[in-house]
Amino acid sequence: MKPAKKANEMTIRELAAYIDFSVLKPEFTEAEIIKLTKEGVELGCATICINPGYIELCQEYTKGTQTMLCPVTDFPFGTSSTESKVMQIKTAAQYDSVKEIDIVANFGWIRSGEYDRVTAELKACAAAAHEYGRELKAIIETDALNEEQIRKACHCCLEAGVDFAKTSTGFLTGHDCCGGTPEVVRIMMEEIQGKCRIKGSGCIRTQEHFFKLIDMGIDRMGIGYRSVPTVLGLK
Numbered sequence: 001m002k003p004a005k006k007a008n009e010m011t012i013r014e015l016a017a018y019i020d021f022s023v024l025k026p027e028f029t030e031a032e033i034i035k036l037t038k039e040g041v042e043l044g045c046a047t048i049c050i051n052p053g054y055i056e057l058c059q060e061y062t063k064g065t066q067t068m069l070c071p072v073t074d075f076p077f078g079t080s081s082t083e084s085k086v087m088q089i090k091t092a093a094q095y096d097s098v099k100e101i102d103i104v105a106n107f108g109w110i111r112s113g114e115y116d117r118v119t120a121e122l123k124a125c126a127a128a129a130h131e132y133g134r135e136l137k138a139i140i141e142t143d144a145l146n147e148e149q150i151r152k153a154c155h156c157c158l159e160a161g162v163d164f165a166k167t168s169t170g171f172l173t174g175h176d177c178c179g180g181t182p183e184v185v186r187i188m189m190e191e192i193q194g195k196c197r198i199k200g201s202g203c204i205r206t207q208e209h210f211f212k213l214i215d216m217g218i219d220r221m222g223i224g225y226r227s228v229p230t231v232l233g234l235k
Contacts, residue, residue: 021225033058069099142184180199
């Protein structure tokens with residue numbers, strides 16, 4: 001949905017509300033994760049995206065704030081069994097500190113044209129999240145897909161009843177790294193037509209890019225911890 005005002009007219013807090021603050025690098029120490037979680041909370045980001053094993057570590061730093069946790073499940077490959085994905089979602093969803101859950105769709109299936117399987121799996125994942133009152137974001141890994149596959153994957157998301165369709169993990173190797181480009185986001189908007197929300201992620205590192213996606217009507221963006229101050233104009 002297009003915002004009521006342009007991004008360049010928004011306050012820092014209004015801009016931060018578009019951000020899922022990404023704290024996903026597997027090499028992070030617990031001290032680094034705590035530090036970055038505190039930074040995202042102080043800025044007023046929508047969520048802190050963390051690996052599920054750190055929910056208990058981080059949840060005390062989000063209590064009483066606008067910011068909640070968004071554990072990212074089956075990350076970054078999306079190739080676990082459906083049963084494993086559902087269990088990961090249900091385990092994460094039981095925490096009161098969790099607002100939303102990201103899941104990586106099996107993009108190998110998308111590339112193989114197995115759209116019914118993708119839809120069925122995402123439907124099971126959405127049901128698991130919704131059982132606990134959590135919203136689900138489905139990452140379709142657009143850098144690995146061509147335009148037709150992106151469009152069809154968007155319809156898988158709609159048919160499955162997910163709450164957000166999301167572009168990328170930001171961790172894909174062996175392909176050009178483009179992430180949440182305006183061109184890809186526009187394709188997704190054309191297919192989704194406002195029937196679910198859209199999250200862009202990957203390679204959103206400049207304020208110009210960040211503002212353009214907001215003005216286009218994107219709903220959320222995953223931003224790496226190093227880029228958050230830049231897109232908010234804090235440095």
